[in-house]
Amino acid sequence: MAELLYRLGRFAARRAWLVVSAWLVVLVAVGGAFAAFGGTLTTAITIPGTPTAEVTDRLQAEFPDAAGGTGTVVLHTTDGTELSETQRAELVDVFDEVSGVEGVNAVVDPFAVQAQLAEQQARIDDGRAQIENGREQIAAGQEQLDAAREQLDAGQAQLDAAVAQADAAGLLAQAQPQLDAQQAELDAARAELDAQAAELERQAAELEAGSEELELGAAQLDLAGGIRTVSEDGSAATATVQFAEPTYEVLAETKESVVEAFEDNPVDGVEVDFSSEITQSVANIAGASEIVGLAVAVVVLIVMLGTLVAAGLPIVSALVGVAVGALGAMALSGTVEMISVTPVLGLMLGLAVGIDYSLFILNRHRRQLRDGMELHESIGLATGTSGNAVVFAGLTVLIALLALNVTGIDFLGLMGTVAAGCIAVAVLVAITLMPALLGLVGRRVLPRRQRGARQHVRRTKAVREMSTGAAILSLVVGIAALVVIALPALDMRLGLPDGSSEPVDSTQYQAYSVVEEKFGAGQNGPLLVVTDVPDGYAGTEVAAFQVAVGQEIAALDDVVAVAPIGTSQDQTIAAFQVVPADGPSSESTEELVHTLRGLSITGEPGVELGVAGAASGNIDISEKLADALPTYLAVVIGLSLIILVLVFRSILVPIIATGGFILSVFAAFGGITAIYQWGWLGEIFGVHQPGPVLSFLPTILIGVLFGLAMDYQLFLVSGMREAYVHGTPARAAVIEGRRAGRAVVTAAAIIMVSVFGGFMFSHMAMIRPIGFGLAFGVLVDAFVVRMLIVPALMHLAGDRAWWLPRWLDRILPDVDVEGAALERRHHVAGEPDAVGTPDVANAGEVTSHGR
CATH class of the missing domain: 1.10.287 (Helix Hairpins)
Structure with missing residues (x-):
């Protein structure tokens, strides 16, 4: 592999414009594919086979009137006064227009309902x-x-x-x-x-029958007494848009047409806001905060490399890579159901690793140029050595992301596949476009003062071993800190964001807030409850059954109101709208869903309740994801052990690395829980209403952090192994390896934290915790686990760290990740030790590994 990459790098450097042109053609092609085939992204998440999905499918087949999705339009006066008759009349005209939108069955007039x-x-x-x-x-x-x-x-x-x-x-x-x-x-x-x-008896019987029917109607009206469509002060109203398709199948064009109808017909003095069920489509996948994060990475590169040309190359190559990857993913959105987070995750990862991978090759090349190596030879050798490590590092991330498909959850598997595709593109760009760009800029990647004659190589002094006391102290402090940070994870609750977590200035948040204030939080997430009508029931028996079921439901804690929606045409299914006391992402609503599904109706043995609706669907999806998490974690840990045994030819090193990865993951979980669920530092991170942790975030975090942690492990511990196999005592090799690799890990971590950190303030509510989780996870893994805990454990283990059974040593292939064999084959006379692990911290210093 290293020799192949060496030749590829030399070819790209010598035929730079050909390679650049080829990537431009690819970029134009995927851009054209996106323009031709791209669809619309959505934040609606579905998982087939959940209880909610099963109820929805049955309703769609047997009770279509109750199966259609709904969205809420919140209307309120700008000055808080009661809606006037004129305003109401104008709004009714708008309702009529929206009712004519294709895909909309009707708009429920709140004034008529009241x-x-x-x-x-x-x-x-x-x-x-x-x-x-x-x-x-x-x-x-x-x-x-x-x-x-x-x-x-x-x-x-x-x-x-x-x-x-x-x-x-x-x-x-x-x-x-x-x-x-x-x-x-x-x-x-x-x-x-x-x-x-x-006759008198007949009249009395009719009267009593009418009385019974009347009382059943009164009972139904009383059950629904807590549901209002116009607020008590008359300043706000909620119009329900009834779609023809289920919630998660409503076309984005239909929702956009609904919004346009209201925006094109404004009513003086009335503000219109839309619930998240209507405004789920996403117009763009990046905003200002993401650009700020990229700008921080640029500043870091300029400070680190000392020249604008050198700093710009990793940015350019990463931008080309993410453009190809993101546009390619978006081109699939027209044929594959894709949630908004899918291409954003690919964008986030592709940008971060794209910069880092290009930087690894760039710095190897810069150091070799300083040592006097010929330009094209240096580019080829940098691609064959550091590029080889980049390919391996990219494969670890790619494997971890593709492993998301083992969860059996379609949208999560698609997210992993798209992100893996973006990683693959980033690797290809790093080993092809980056060498071409290096060939074009020549020696301008170096500061002016370093472009002349060969720089003198400054040898590092003999290293001293870490003291055992210092190792124990580092280990105890590092592990204790991570355990404390991870403690909030014990209280982590998974869920999906609702309107309350959207940006304060968004229409979703405004709609949620007005409904909560004027009508109660529960009306932001009503539940759809269905049950089978017992055989043989007809007429008033069905109505009596509805009332009996409704009263049983209303008697539950945290139920504000129950509105019987009606029965199917053959009177075999009865449906109810249940308004909980709290919002859709609250713990009480989650408990209520489970209580309803296990409720036994008095006097009606065998009657079971099914629950559907957006709130119920989010709860089911979160539980399904939580159930898949342990399996995925086990798969990733297994992959970690296998890969590291193969690379480092050791049993203990993989165990140490994997244990550190687990600490990093749970520390990241703890930080996410403290901020997004508990609300700590909420003002800083834009958390105005804490709620459950994004349900698929832990799974995504495990996959991504695994790949990145293995990158850091590779660049840090490979130096230790190289020093050890060249005769350096095990404990001294720990210090030498850390010194050799810390610059690479530091640079990569700072850039990744900068890029991921930009997504912490994204305009998309689902992206914010992902950005924080990745940034925080990288931070603790790089600077606490890899820099502090791993070296301490390696010191305490000594020679035992590198023990491997002989039988296993014989069957394991020799994985030359850093291309040491390639270095020996292309060794330039008079340049010993000039092509070791890149030290990005010192522009004029080369670190020897004892070769």
């Missing part, structure tokens, strides 16, 4: 009064019937007495016709009374 609720309550009150009046009338009629029956009974008694007297007097035959006529009159009257009684 009026209907008031009208329903009035009808219920009027119906109750009518029923009470009817009961009074029935009671009066019953009294009249009872009085008439008493009169008939009295007449019957008189007639019976007359019959008896006539019979006793022997006059019955003569009086019989008259008596029969009287009996017929009494029988007819009794029949009439019986008919009237039957």
Whole structure:
């Protein structure tokens, strides 16, 4: 590999314009592909097979009216006064226009809904009064019937007495016709009374049936009493946009058309804000803060390298690499469902490692030029040695990112694949475009004072071993510090951001805040609860069942209101809107979802509840990601051990490196939890409302930090191993290796922290914690784990650090990561030790490894 890279570097340097032109062609091609095939990014995240997804799929098939996604438009007066009739009328006209947007089923008019609720309550009150009046009338009629029956009974008694007297007097035959006529009159009257009684009973039954139906309606209205569409003071209203497709399948064009309809028809004195379900599409993947981070990296390079030309080369090559990688990823967004974080992660990583990888080659080349090596030979040798290490370092990051596919979570696997593609492009740029650029600028990569004759090589003095006491102190202090930092991770709770975590000046945050203030936090994330209607239920039985279920739900803690949405056309599924007490990302809402799924309905054995909706979906996704985390961590740790055993031919060194990686990861988790979940230093990092940690952040962080930690381990410990195999005592080799590699690790870490740090203040809420986590993780891994803990452990281990069983030593291939064999083959007479590990901290000094 090293020889191949050497030849590639020399070719690129000699045919510089050809290589540069080729990359320009590639850049134009991916740009054209993006323009032709690129789609729109979204922040909507879905995972098939979760309980929410299963409920949504079933509703879409059997109850489509309840399956469509919804978004909230928040309308509020700019001065806080009540919405006027004129403003309301103009808004209704806008609602009508939005209802005509393709992909929108309807817009629920909040004013009409509130009026209907008031009208329903009035009808219920009027119906109750009518029923009470009817009961009074029935009671009066019953009294009249009872009085008439008493009169008939009295007449019957008189007639019976007359019959008896006539019979006793022997006059019955003569009086019989008259008596029969009287009996017929009494029988007819009794029949009439019986008919009237039957009618009265029928009316009473109808009245009671109407009363039951009315009370069921009243019960449903009472359950939904906490749901309002117009605030109590009349200054705000929420219009619900009902989409034809489920929440996560609504086209970005549909959402944009909804926003445009409101923006194109402004209502004087009314401000319009949109929930995150409507404004999920992302117009761009980078903002001002990311540029600031890049500017910091430029300053670091200028200070480090001492010349603008040299500082500009890594930036140019990295920008070309991320442009190719990011545009290539965006070109896929038209055919592959891609969340906004996917290309941003590739941009973030590609920019950071692209600068670092180019810097490694650049500094090796600069030092060789200072030692008098011919230009093209120096470029080739730098590409074959440092470039070889770059390829290996890139492969470790690439493998860790591709391993995200083992989680079985599609969007996470796609993120890893796209990021891995950007890393691969960064490596290709470093070993092809960078040598070409070095060939074009020639010796201008050196400060003017160093462009003349060969610089004298200043040898390092003999190193002294670290004292055992200092090693123990470093180890204890380093581990204790990381453990303390990691402690908040014990309380880490995963979730997805809602409107409260968006920038304060964003429409999502404004919409969330107005709803929370005017209607209650729970209305920012209502739950959709569904259940099967028992077989054989019909009519009022179904309504009674809905009320029974609704009352059971309403009796739960943290439930503000329950609104029965209705039943499917065949009356087999009933749906409810449940408004929790707190916001969608709160712990109480998460507990409520689990409680609802396990709720047993009194008197309805076997009835189970399903929960869907955006809040429920976010909870399920976070739990699925949390479940996949241990598996992925185990895979990464296994990869770490295998790769490091292969590189360092040792058992203990990989264990030390992997243990340090775990410490770095959990320290990063702790820092993220303290800031983004607990709210510590929130004003500095723009955390105005703490919440759960981004659910896929731990998994992403593990993959990325693994790759970067292995880079640092390589550049630091390889110097120790090289010194040791050339005869330096093990403990002295630790100091020599750290001295040789610390400049590289320091430079890489500072640049990566600068680039990642720029994303901590991104305009995208999901990117901020990722930027912080990567920046903080790199910081602690480079300066605490690799610079402090690893050397201390290596010192304490001594010769045992490099022990490897003989049988394993025989079967392991010889991985010449730094291209030592290439150096020997292309060694330039009179230049011993001039091509060792690059020391980016000292422009005029070369460090010897004892070769």
